[in-house]
Amino acid sequence: MSREDELKQLASDLSRAVEAARRVGLPTAVYLLSMALVEVREAADDGGNEDGAA
16 A cells, blocks of 8 residues: 555544544544644645655
8 A cells, every 4th residue: 555545544534533523522632633634635635755845
């Protein structure tokens, strides 16, 4: 599995976790998971080549 595929899978997993946290009323968890999801999606959109270089 390529890094890009792994990032896409992680984004999917995080998205499901956000929805689960929302359902059970955990706003802090929703926020933190949402921020992680943003980072993962950005890394995936970058082609999975996030190496810290801008």
